[in-house]
C-alpha cells in the first residue's frame with residue numbers, strides 16, 4: 398500500500414528521467430531492498446508446468462533484469478517466475494543510446510537495446526550467488542541469445558546451454574529480438590529445426606545433473622502460415638514450451654507520431670491483442686499440447702486472464718510495470734482468483750485455453 402502510494406508520488410519524477418536512467422535507478426532501488434513485499438498468494442494459482450512448480454502464473458519478462466541482479470526483490474514482490482537476461486557469451490555494448498523510448502499516453506515502449514551486457518561470466522557470478530539460497534517455488538529462467546558478431550548462428554546457444562543449463566530452472570532460447578541483425582531468421586522452420594536439434598543435443602551432452610526445460614521465444618510478427626509451421630515443428634520436436642511473444646515491429650496508428658518513428662521493438666498496451674491472438678492460434682494448432690507463456694501488453698488482471706483463456710499457462714510482463722508500478726503485481730495476483738470464481742473455476746488450470754471450442758464443448762458436456 399505504502400509503496401504503491403510512493404510510486405504514484407515519485408512517478409512524475411521518474412518520467413522526467415531518460416528511460417534507461419530511470420530503469421537503472423529502479424534496479425538500484427530494488428537491489429537496496431526499496432520495494433514492496435506482496436503475498437502470500439492464493440493456492441488455486443499454483444501449477445506444475447514443464448515439470449516445474451510455479452507458485453503462481455505471473456512472472457517478469459526478459460530484459461528487465463539483464464544481469465541477474467535483482468531476483469530476491471522481484472520474488473519478494475510475489476512473482477512466481479523471474480526470467481533474467483538476455484545473456485550473451487561475450488560482453489557487448491549494444492546499440493548507441495538513446496535506445497529506449499516511452500509513449501506515456503499509450504502505455505507503450507520502443508526499445509532497440511541490442512543485448513547490451515557484461516557477458517556470461519559476470520552474469521554467472523550473480524546467478525550463483527542467488528541460486529543456492531532461493532526457494533524451490535521461486536522459478537528462475539535464463540534467457541539466452543547470440544552476440545552480434547558471432548557468425549555461426551547456433552554456437553552461442555550451445556555455449557550458453559553448457560554454461561547455464563545445470564544452474565537454472567529453465568532456459569529460454571531467444572530468437573525473436575528485433576535488434577540483433579539476422580536473429581529472427583532463426584525462426585524459419587528449416588533453420589529452427591536444426592537449431593532445436595542442436596539445442597537438445599547440447600542439453601543432453603552438457604546437462605548431466607539435471608536437464609532443464611527449454612522454451613523458445615518467438616516474435617508476434619509471424620504470418621499465420623509461419624506460425625502454423627512453427628507450431629507443428631514444436632510438436633514434432635516435443636518442445637517443452639514457448640514464449641509468445643517478443644516485441645513487435647508494427648506501429649499501430651494510435652501511437653504518438655514522433656515516438657512511432659523510432660526503430661526497434663514495440664511493447665506495452667498496443668501489443669496486447671496481437672500477442673493474445675498468436676497465443677490463441679498456437680494453442681489451436683497444437684491443441685494445447687505445448688505449454689505457452691503469454692507475454693505482451695499486460696497492464697491489468699483482465700489482460701493476464703485473457704491470455705490464459707486464450708491458451709497461456711503462465712504469463713509475464715515488463716512494460717506494464719513501467720506505467721503502473723509494482724502494485725500491478727499485487728493487483729493481478731489478488732484479482733485472478735475472483736475472475737476464476739466468476740467463471741466457475743476452482744483452479745487456474747481450468748481457465749487455460751478455456752476460450753477454445755474444444756474446451757467449451759467439454760465444459761458444457
Ligand SMILES: Cc1cc2nc3c(=O)[nH]c(=O)nc-3n(C[C@H](O)[C@H](O)[C@H](O)COP(=O)(O)O)c2cc1C
Nearest residue numbers: 458459460483508642643664665693694714715716
Ligand atoms: C526495454 C526492453 C528490453 C527488452 N529486452 C529483452 C531481452 O533482452 N530479451 C527478450 O527476450 N525480450 C526482451 N524484451 C521483450 C520483453 O521480454 C517482452 O517480450 C515484451 O516487452 C512484451 O511484453 P510487455 O508488453 O509486457 O513489455 C525487452 C523489452 C523491453 C521493453
